[in-house]
Amino acid sequence: MNDAIVEIAMLVTFVLMALWAVLATKLLRAVVALAATSVLVTLLLFRLDSPLAAVFELSVCAGLVSAIFLGAITLTQPENEAEVAVSAKERIRRYWYLPPLLLLLGVALLQVALPDVPTTAAAADDVRKVLWTSRHLDLLGQITVLVAGAFGVIVLFKEARKNER
Amino acid sequence: MLTLFVLVPLLVLLLLNISWRALPRIVPQAAVLVLGFADVVFGLALPTLPVNSEIPVLSELHFGLVADDLTRVFLVSIGLVICAAAFVNQESMTTERAHRNFCSLLLVSLIGMNGAVLLSDFFSLYVFLEVTAIASFILIAIERGIFAVEGAFRYLLLSAVAAMFMLTGVGLMVFTIGDTTFSAVHESLTIANGSPLLLKMAVGIFIIGLFIKGGLVPFHGWLPGAYSSAPPGVSVLLAGIVTKVSGIYALVRIAQDVLVSDPSLSMILLVAGSASIVVGAIAAIGQSDLKRMLAYSSISQVGYIVIALGAGTELGIVAATFHLFNHAIFKSLLFVDSASVESRLGTTDMGKMGGIGAKMPWTGTTTGIAMLSAAGIPPFSGFWSKLLIVLALWKAGREGFAILAVVASVLTLGYFMVMQHRAFFGKPSTQLDSVKEASAGYVVPAVVFALITVLTGVFFPLLKDSPLSFLLLNKGLSW
Numbered sequence: 023m024n025d026a027i028v029e030i031a032m033l034v035t036f037v038l039m040a041l042w043a044v045l046a047t048k049l050l051r052a053v054v055a056l057a058a059t060s061v062l063v064t065l066l067l068f069r070l071d072s073p074l075a076a077v078f079e080l081s082v083c084a085g086l087v088s089a090i091f092l093g094a095i096t097l098t099q100p101e102n103e104a105e106v107a108v109s110a111k112e113r114i115r116r117y118w119y120l121p122p123l124l125l126l127l128g129v130a131l132l133q134v135a136l137p138d139v140p141t142t143a144a145a146a147d148d149v150r151k152v153l154w155t156s157r158h159l160d161l162l163g164q165i166t167v168l169v170a171g172a173f174g175v176i177v178l179f180k181e182a183r184k185n186e187r
Numbered sequence: 188m189l190t191l192f193v194l195v196p197l198l199v200l201l202l203l204n205i206s207w208r209a210l211p212r213i214v215p216q217a218a219v220l221v222l223g224f225a226d227v228v229f230g231l232a233l234p235t236l237p238v239n240s241e242i243p244v245l246s247e248l249h250f251g252l253v254a255d256d257l258t259r260v261f262l263v264s265i266g267l268v269i270c271a272a273a274f275v276n277q278e279s280m281t282t283e284r285a286h287r288n289f290c291s292l293l294l295v296s297l298i299g300m301n302g303a304v305l306l307s308d309f310f311s312l313y314v315f316l317e318v319t320a321i322a323s324f325i326l327i328a329i330e331r332g333i334f335a336v337e338g339a340f341r342y343l344l345l346s347a348v349a350a351m352f353m354l355t356g357v358g359l360m361v362f363t364i365g366d367t368t369f370s371a372v373h374e375s376l377t378i379a380n381g382s383p384l385l386l387k388m389a390v391g392i393f394i395i396g397l398f399i400k401g402g403l404v405p406f407h408g409w410l411p412g413a414y415s416s417a418p419p420g421v422s423v424l425l426a427g428i429v430t431k432v433s434g435i436y437a438l439v440r441i442a443q444d445v446l447v448s449d450p451s452l453s454m455i456l457l458v459a460g461s462a463s464i465v466v467g468a469i470a471a472i473g474q475s476d477l478k479r480m481l482a483y484s485s486i487s488q489v490g491y492i493v494i495a496l497g498a499g500t501e502l503g504i505v506a507a508t509f510h511l512f513n514h515a516i517f518k519s520l521l522f523v524d525s526a527s528v529e530s531r532l533g534t535t536d537m538g539k540m541g542g543i544g545a546k547m548p549w550t551g552t553t554t555g556i557a558m559l560s561a562a563g564i565p566p567f568s569g570f571w572s573k574l575l576i577v578l579a580l581w582k583a584g585r586e587g588f589a590i591l592a593v594v595a596s597v598l599t600l601g602y603f604m605v606m607q608h609r610a611f612f613g614k615p616s617t618q619l620d621s622v623k624e625a626s627a628g629y630v631v632p633a634v635v636f637a638l639i640t641v642l643t644g645v646f647f648p649l650l651k652d653s654p655l656s657f658l659l660l661n662k663g664l665s666w
Contacts, residue, residue, distance in 0.1 A: 056347070063351065063354065063355075066358070067354070067358050070358045070359075070361065070362045071361060071362065071365075079354055159193075159251065159252070159302070159306065159311050159314075160310060160311050160314050162193065162194075162197070162302075163299075163302060163311065163314035163315050163317070163318055164314065165197075166197060166295060166298050166299065166318045167314070167317055167318050167321055169200070169201075169295065170292070170295045170318060170321040170322050170325065171321060173288065173291060173292060173295065173322075173325060174321065174324075174325040176288075177288045177292075177325055177329060178325060178328055178329075
């Protein structure tokens with residue numbers, strides 16, 4: 023019962039954070055909300071016995087991608103208050119239907135009887151063992167992702183700063 | 188041996204960046220060309236190569252990589268497009284530093300794509316598609332122009348959304364069957380133990396992520412901006428192979444190895460494919476920028492590949508794979524030609540090109556060949572793959588979709604004729620007096636790709652019994 027409450031709370035927070043990410047009027051807040059969404063996905067993945075997926079989500083989506091977003095924001099020019107107000111109005115005009123649509127989808131999903139989840143999933147320890155000992159290729163991929171991320175920071179930001187000076 | 192497709196580029200990348208200050212400009216360029224060429228050669232010779240277990244060190248580093256004819260088609264395509272992108276980059280990148288960064292990121296992209304087509308596991312596929320995506324958005328924004336940064340930002344945002352879908356799918360797979368390999372998922376779906384509905388949902392969610400990465404309608408918003416604002420070499424890479432490996436390869440793999448002849452998948456693919464064909468073709472007609480028009484054309488052509496998969500038969504998979512190869516070649520050719528024009532005029536606005544074919548005969552001729560192939564005109568390669576697609580749909584009882592494919596082909600011919608008329612045909616204006624043919628770095632890959640397009644088309648009837656029969660997945664089908 024407690025587990026169910028925790029999971030429902032996490033899913034609700036996840037949806038709220040995701041909504042904040044797309045509705046925020048400041049890019050910086052949107053990035054923070056997206057990072058928070060990623061952290062919640064990470065927690066959910068841990069609870070679903072997918073530790074490597076969770077670690078990857080945390081390191082790449084919440085970490086690396088957020089860093090690149092932040093870097094990109096430093097290259098942009100912020101809007102003034104009047105422009106922000108116009109953008110907010112425009113956003114509401116264009117996407118007013120999203121919250122009711124989401125609500126309707128949620129109600130519809132509640133009406134669908136989801137199948138019983140089988141209990142054949144491996145125990146958390148087994149999954150960790152399998153993932154960490156026999157999936158070297160994924161680790162190689164992660165290393166390459168980090169190398170690519172480092173290139174990104176150097177190519178897009180460090181050199182841009184150098185040129186500005 | 189398969190491990191080397193991932194390890195060697197990674198090693199070369201690290202070596203180049205440890206010592207690049209001391210190396211002349213030609214070295215990173217040569218490294219990319221050699222590794223791209225190696226993909227082509229080893230892709231062609233794959234069945235004759237030793238397996239990892241026969242090589243002492245590699246037997247410990249197998250990584251579970253596997254290769255079949257579909258992998259070979261992709262390795263050859265990746266190699267060819269990487270080489271073309273390197274050639275174009277050599278001509279278009281102005282500073283030495285930008286050129287070296289570009290070469291390094293091309294290698295990262297190569298690692299990602301090689302890994303993606305060699306593995307047989309959903310989670311590993313996700314990891315290597317992310318490698319390719321990160322390299323791609325840095326490449327798009329590499330020159331830091333305002334539109335390029337915007338294009339990269341859009342691509343990054345949608346990639347993040349796609350990654351969320353894919354990870355959720357993977358999470359559900361681990362949750363339901365405790366395994367993410369293609370074979371385990373396929374087995375669980377066919378013997379219907381556990382919870383096939385939940386597992387099917389997991390694969391479905393993963394596929395939505397692939398639709399976004401492949402730029403299929405309605406997830407195509409990022410694609411025209413990314414293709415048109417990227418530097419010329421990057422456009423060639425993205426349009427030629429990256430979106431195909433990122434989205435479409437995995438769809439073909441799932442249709443072939445996981446959800447074999449699944450009716451619900453077929454319907455989704457037919458609808459998404461048709462929407463992409465029509466929306467892409469109609470949007471292409473109204474474009475005045477050459478690169479944007481080619482980007483919308485890509486959406487339409489990818490629709491053909493997806494609709495062929497929707498036939499749900501072996502012939503459909505063969506047709507999709509063959510069109511994928513052809514599209515990789517003729518679309519790369521079109522983007523190389525657009526880079527040639529941009530290098531001479533400094534713009535890709537078709538209104539400013541009128542009659543440029545007379546000034547740039549090689550570019551004009553190769554564009555014509557690619558255009559006719561894209562429109563499915565015989566005897567070019569695109570004719571045969573589109574014919575196979577129509578046949579596969581007709582034989583599968585999807586006559587309506589087959590007719591749509593034929594009608595949309597006329598639309599394709601229409602927008603390409605408009606392009607040829609506005610950009611290449613006619614008498615050149617006096618403003619183009621000083622324009623000359625593009626340099627060899629553009630013309631050489633364009634001619635090679637045009638030759639592949641012509642020869643594959645002309646010799647298609649002999650393809651089935653030739654060493655290149657892997658392009659048809661060695662299925663031995665009769666049509």
